[in-house]
Amino acid sequence: MLDVAERAGVSKASVSRFIGDDRALLSDATALRIEQAIDQLGYRPNQMARGLKRGRTRLIGMLVADIRNPYSIAVMHGVETACRKHGYSLVVCNTDRDDEQERQHLAALRAYNIEGLIVNTLGHHLDQLLELQQEMPMVLVDRKVDALHSDLVGLDNRVAVSMALDHLEQKGYRDLLLISEAADGTSSRLERMDSFKAQIERRKALRGAVLEIGPDLHARVQAFLDADTAGPKALFCANGIATLACTAVLRELGCALFEDIGLIALDDLDWYPLVGSGITALAQPTDAIGASAFDCLLQRLRGDSEPARTLDFLPQLIVRGSTQSLHK
Amino acid sequence: MLDVAERAGVSKASVSRFIGDDRALLSDATALRIEQAIDQLGYRPNQMARGLKRGRTRLIGMLVADIRNPYSIAVMHGVETACRKHGYSLVVCNTDRDDEQERQHLAALRAYNIEGLIVNTLGHHLDQLLELQQEMPMVLVDRKVDALHSDLVGLDNRVAVSMALDHLEQKGYRDLLLISEAADGTSSRLERMDSFKAQIERRKALRGAVLEIGPDLHARVQAFLDADTAGPKALFCANGIATLACTAVLRELGCALFEDIGLIALDDLDWYPLVGSGITALAQPTDAIGASAFDCLLQRLRGDSEPARTLDFLPQLIVRGSTQSLHK
DNA sequence: CTGTTAGCGCATTCAA
DNA sequence: TTGAATGCGCTAACAG
Numbered sequence: 292m293l294d295v296a297e298r299a300g301v302s303k304a305s306v307s308r309f310i311g312d313d314r315a316l317l318s319d320a321t322a323l324r325i326e327q328a329i330d331q332l333g334y335r336p337n338q339m340a341r342g343l344k345r346g347r348t349r350l351i352g353m354l355v356a357d358i359r360n361p362y363s364i365a366v367m368h369g370v371e372t373a374c375r376k377h378g379y380s381l382v383v384c385n386t387d388r389d390d391e392q393e394r395q396h397l398a399a400l401r402a403y404n405i406e407g408l409i410v411n412t413l414g415h416h417l418d419q420l421l422e423l424q425q426e427m428p429m430v431l432v433d434r435k436v437d438a439l440h441s442d443l444v445g446l447d448n449r450v451a452v453s454m455a456l457d458h459l460e461q462k463g464y465r466d467l468l469l470i471s472e473a474a475d476g477t478s479s480r481l482e483r484m485d486s487f488k489a490q491i492e493r494r495k496a497l498r499g500a501v502l503e504i505g506p507d508l509h510a511r512v513q514a515f516l517d518a519d520t521a522g523p524k525a526l527f528c529a530n531g532i533a534t535l536a537c538t539a540v541l542r543e544l545g546c547a548l549f550e551d552i553g554l555i556a557l558d559d560l561d562w563y564p565l566v567g568s569g570i571t572a573l574a575q576p577t578d579a580i581g582a583s584a585f586d587c588l589l590q591r592l593r594g595d596s597e598p599a600r601t602l603d604f605l606p607q608l609i610v611r612g613s614t615q616s617l618h619k
Numbered sequence: 620m621l622d623v624a625e626r627a628g629v630s631k632a633s634v635s636r637f638i639g640d641d642r643a644l645l646s647d648a649t650a651l652r653i654e655q656a657i658d659q660l661g662y663r664p665n666q667m668a669r670g671l672k673r674g675r676t677r678l679i680g681m682l683v684a685d686i687r688n689p690y691s692i693a694v695m696h697g698v699e700t701a702c703r704k705h706g707y708s709l710v711v712c713n714t715d716r717d718d719e720q721e722r723q724h725l726a727a728l729r730a731y732n733i734e735g736l737i738v739n740t741l742g743h744h745l746d747q748l749l750e751l752q753q754e755m756p757m758v759l760v761d762r763k764v765d766a767l768h769s770d771l772v773g774l775d776n777r778v779a780v781s782m783a784l785d786h787l788e789q790k791g792y793r794d795l796l797l798i799s800e801a802a803d804g805t806s807s808r809l810e811r812m813d814s815f816k817a818q819i820e821r822r823k824a825l826r827g828a829v830l831e832i833g834p835d836l837h838a839r840v841q842a843f844l845d846a847d848t849a850g851p852k853a854l855f856c857a858n859g860i861a862t863l864a865c866t867a868v869l870r871e872l873g874c875a876l877f878e879d880i881g882l883i884a885l886d887d888l889d890w891y892p893l894v895g896s897g898i899t900a901l902a903q904p905t906d907a908i909g910a911s912a913f914d915c916l917l918q919r920l921r922g923d924s925e926p927a928r929t930l931d932f933l934p935q936l937i938v939r940g941s942t943q944s945l946h947k
Numbered sequence: 948c949t950g951t952t953a954g955c956g957c958a959t960t961c962a963a
Numbered sequence: 964t965t966g967a968a969t970g971c972g973c974t975a976a977c978a979g
Contacts, residue, residue: 304957304958333750335726343955344970350731364692371686382708402664542892633949634973645949646948665971665973668974
């Protein structure tokens with residue numbers, strides 16, 4: 292910086308003003324000289340030092356529960372795009388579903404003076420999160436954390452379940468099994484399970500049960516298939532992991548995919564068209580969700596202090612073969 | 620920090636020593652008092668300030684060409700795990716295969732004073748990369764950049780191709796088609812294509828051609844299937860994207876997966892067992908590759924200045940139905 | 948073993 | 964409109 296100042300024949304302060312948004316305070320002549328000096332020297336301001344001084348690091352943190360879940364990646368991609376567009380950089384921390392790692396990462400993010408935090412984990416370590424919430428805006432993605440009164444952006448799970456049931460019912464399926472990952476407190480999983488149960492209650496044409504993935508998945512699905520019931524059967528997989536596990540089990544059980552049984556999945560993965568006759572899916576608008584999460588943060592950073600908002604997005608139904616077998 | 624020092628009745632310097640690795644220089648008594656003060660005040664050292672002073676930010680950067688490629692994610696996971704183990708944090712930058720974004724990200728990474736860089740892109744913007752290479756250690760993953768004389772960690776593509784051809788030949792396939800993404804300069808793609816051509820030359824039992832993915836993929840694959848040849852046909856997909864595209868095309872063409880044609884894939888994705896009779900794959904040890912990339916960086920950071928190394932890992936063959944149809 | 952001093956690179960008063 | 968001085972939170976000499 293000193294080099295630039297000397298070469299431009301000005302003081303460090305002027306260079307600083309040029310770098311920042313105070314360019315209005317500079318005469319055109321000096322601004323030009325500074326610009327040239329910067330170009331010639333290839334000078335880049337040190338963000339660490341800027342952050343240290345101003346408290347603005349232009350860094351956003353994102354805490355992700357499982358980076359190998361395609362949903363997380365997709366959302367992260369949306370967030371990252373939005374960040375770059377506004378001059379922010381994103382620090383992603385993957386907890387691998389491990390509480391201790393969540394703790395470590397939270398500490399690290401604070402140490403690096405991030406300006407805002409996007410959270411997509413279970414939010415154990417409430418104490419740390421609450422402290423962080425005092426210091427910076429925070430937005431929850433997909434998973435609500437009750438004690439955290441932050442903005443929340445995710446899927447309208449009630450509507451999603453409703454769309455799935457409408458579709459299955461219309462296609463002639465009558466006996467349903469919702470497959471979810473273990474209800475470990477993840478709000479979106481709970482909402483999907485609860486909505487499912489509630490709506491099954493109200494829809495007289497349908498029967499339904501809920502099953503969590505576990506070592507007995509194979510046996511339980513087999514039992515479902517063997518059970519004698521009045522109507523055609525279908526699985527409703529609550530996310531990508533569940534879909535992968537169920538499809539594997541169905542293959543092991545020797546099912547013809549998908550003539551013996553219907554299947555609808557929440558989230559749409561790129562390989563769904565390739566399995567059996569293709570897997571019908573409810574796609575989440577992950578890019579929009581990610582971008583929206585960043586926007587929330589940005590508004591808060593700009594001083595918005597409205598009460599916490601909840602942004603619920605709607606899924607899009609993509610019909611493939613796995614819900615068409617009864618119409619052949 | 621001053622608060623901590625006062626509460627412990629010592630100077631900031633002692634607190635600093637406690638924070639750093641100089642704990643040996645402190646008496647047990649003061650160390651204890653400092654520790655207590657830190658606990659009571661919930662003090663966290665500011666990494667920005669530490670970085671500013673020491674030049675050690677404990678930050679590693681990673682430039683990824685395509686975050687939606689499962690291979691990249693898997694390697695990134697390995698890197699991140701290794702980072703955390705050694706107290707480093709990882710800043711991931713996704714270029715989305717876009718050169719302009721590569722430029723921006725490179726500038727940002729430098730501004731944040733990262734200590735080392737892991738590169739998994741095409742490495743256009745050589746000038747920037749060369750400058751960065753002067754300032755910090757760098758390691759290339761999967762893709763070589765000729766002008767960059769850095770450590771390189773990736774797959775032994777020659778051996779991988781050889782393993783694939785051995786397997787296909789042994790299973791009775793004779794007419795092969797290698798499908799790759801466009802040869803845009805990505806070294807691993809080129810190596811796979813070149814090895815394939817070279818080895819096909821030498822293996823008299825086999826015939827083979829190379830095809831790059833493009834709008835005409837459908838037609839070209841159809842032509843391959845229709846062509847009259849002496850022996851059973853198989854596709855060799857050079858990565859996950861190619862596998863996805865090819866499988867989709869085969870379905871459109873009405874092939875029975877995989878009785879009409881064999882298939883072997885480089886990289887192993889979680890859905891491969893579910894498609895048709897299952898896709899035979901050569902799995903890359905992505906965790907090891909990621910961890911190894913970080914280790915290279917760490918050694919360089921610790922002063923190792925040996926000439927650049929190349930670490931070639933070996934894939935693991937996972938046999939599924941897509942190469943078994945001839946043995947039914 | 949511990950405290951004092953002097954910056955790291957920059958943004959912001961306050962004068963000029 | 965610009966420059967000089969001060970300090971962000973911390974580490975590294977150097978004394979003691």
